[in-house]
Amino acid sequence: MLNVAVAGASGYAGGEVLRWFERHPDARVGAVTAGGNAGSRLGAVHPHLFSLADRVLEETTVDTLRGHDAVVLALPHGHSAAVAEGLGDDVVVIDCGADFRLRDGSAWSTFYDTPYAGSWAYGLPELPLRGGVSGRDTLVGEKRIAVPGCYPTASTLALAPGFAAGVLEGDDVVIVAASGTSGAGKALKPNLLGAEVMGSMSPYGVGGVHRHTPEIEQNLAAAAGSPVTVSFTPTLAPMPRGILATCTARVRPGTTADTVREAWRTAYADEPFVHLLEPGSWPTTAHVIGSNHVEVQVVLDGRAGRVVAVAAVDNLAKGTAGAAVQCLNLAVGLPESTGLLGSGVAP
Numbered sequence: 001m002l003n004v005a006v007a008g009a010s011g012y013a014g015g016e017v018l019r020w021f022e023r024h025p026d027a028r029v030g031a032v033t034a035g036g037n038a039g040s041r042l043g044a045v046h047p048h049l050f051s052l053a054d055r056v057l058e059e060t061t062v063d064t065l066r067g068h069d070a071v072v073l074a075l076p077h078g079h080s081a082a083v084a085e086g087l088g089d090d091v092v093v094i095d096c097g098a099d100f101r102l103r104d105g106s107a108w109s110t111f112y113d114t115p116y117a118g119s120w121a122y123g124l125p126e127l128p129l130r131g132g133v134s135g136r137d138t139l140v141g142e143k144r145i146a147v148p149g150c151y152p153t154a155s156t157l158a159l160a161p162g163f164a165a166g167v168l169e170g171d172d173v174v175i176v177a178a179s180g181t182s183g184a185g186k187a188l189k190p191n192l193l194g195a196e197v198m199g200s201m202s203p204y205g206v207g208g209v210h211r212h213t214p215e216i217e218q219n220l221a222a223a224a225g226s227p228v229t230v231s232f233t234p235t236l237a238p239m240p241r242g243i244l245a246t247c248t249a250r251v252r253p254g255t256t257a258d259t260v261r262e263a264w265r266t267a268y269a270d271e272p273f274v275h276l277l278e279p280g281s282w283p284t285t286a287h288v289i290g291s292n293h294v295e296v297q298v299v300l301d302g303r304a305g306r307v308v309a310v311a312a313v314d315n316l317a318k319g320t321a322g323a324a325v326q327c328l329n330l331a332v333g334l335p336e337s338t339g340l341l342g343s344g345v346a347p
């Protein structure tokens with residue numbers, strides 16, 4: 001039985017990590033820590049986590065988090081390094097935040113306002129890489145894993161098979177993705193009050209400035225084996241959870257609809273969580289809410305010479321907490337899908 005601690009347990013991501021651990025057969029929850037909510041009952045901040053309601057949130061310190069087999073960090077950017085450094089090298093640390101996702105320090109400095117902390121193994125097991133290997137090969141037995149951002153998870157899984165198979169050009173990739181508001185975290189934000197969000201959609205971080213842009217480029221470049229440039233536009237959608245990423249890229253000359261289908265089919269044929277839909281069906285956020293599953297569809301727009309690839313994920317599940325548990329399973333040698341195979345909650 002793994003003794004796991006969760007830092008940032010009072011937030012959306014931390015709460016979702018706990019929801020997955022509640023049903024994990026090989027994990028028991030040890031310390032749960034918070035910022036301002038330290039001292040509160042967990043039931044007061046996450047009333048839906050019934051089995052953990054009487055746990056008391058502790059302060060987020062290295063001392064509190066020490067002594068566990070694994071620690072999941074769900075803290076704001078910039079806080080993970082100090083905590084991870086204080087934990088022993090034998091402890092598995094899974095970071096839901098962005099601090100260790102980027103391998104390029106200058107990309108970090110361009111898009112983030114905290115000092116570059118370095119990079120850890122990148123927690124996207126399904127990332128298809130050239131030569132038939134996948135992201136999971138880098139995760140087995142790892143002690144430090146960075147969980148991908150939610151938009152990068154959806155966007156990468158939508159497009160990476162085409163780059164791994166060599167059918168896409170890397171210089172003309174356009175991604176527009178809509179996210180539910182929980183992606184922004186629990187803290188109150190003026191543009192995320194109910195009246196601002198309900199019944200309305202709006203873009204933000206427009207013009208190549210959103211911090212997930214270099215992360216998506218990093219992933220697609222890893223699949224392609226060469227640089228990829230992405231124009232990424234995020235959009236807020238009036239729903240609590242879910243991401244729908246619509247991604248297009250130019251195909252290489254001679255690419256047919258069959259080549260495209262085969263590339264995506266091969267990449268995900270054995271994946272327990274990534275489902276390439278039957279032709280004619282399209283990813284829908286309602287199908288994946290509450291689950292670690294991803295829906296993907298792709299079609300060749302022959303007139304424009306582009307693929308259109310779409311993915312739907314739950315930003316808090318496969319987009320954060322489900323991925324964290326999946327990575328932990330791989331790190332400690334458990335079957336990857338342990339505790340994660342349940343379906344979503346539609347409608």
Ligand SMILES: NC(=O)C1=CN([C@@H]2O[C@H](COP(=O)(O)OP(=O)(O)OC[C@H]3O[C@@H](n4cnc5c(N)ncnc54)[C@H](OP(=O)(O)O)[C@@H]3O)[C@@H](O)[C@H]2O)C=CC1
Binds near residue numbers: 075097
């Ligand atoms: N929401 C999402 O869909 C996704 C989130 N993530 C990442 O997960 C991490 C958490 O995000 P999310 O849960 O959405 O954010 P929330 O704002 O909902 O939660 C943040 C958590 O961090 C705690 N916290 C805040 N400041 C401090 C501090 N100075 N010291 C210790 N603890 C602190 C908060 O405690 P308290 O409230 O008690 O002050 C809370 O538990 C972030 O790095 C985010 O980027 C990644 C992918 C998707």
Ligand SMILES: CC(=O)N[C@@H](CCC(=O)OP(=O)(O)O)C(=O)O
Binds near residue numbers: 148151180181184234
């Ligand atoms: C709707 C919304 O605001 N979403 C967040 C992304 C959430 C996520 O994946 O966050 P991290 O990279 O910070 O871990 C945003 O655009 O900043």
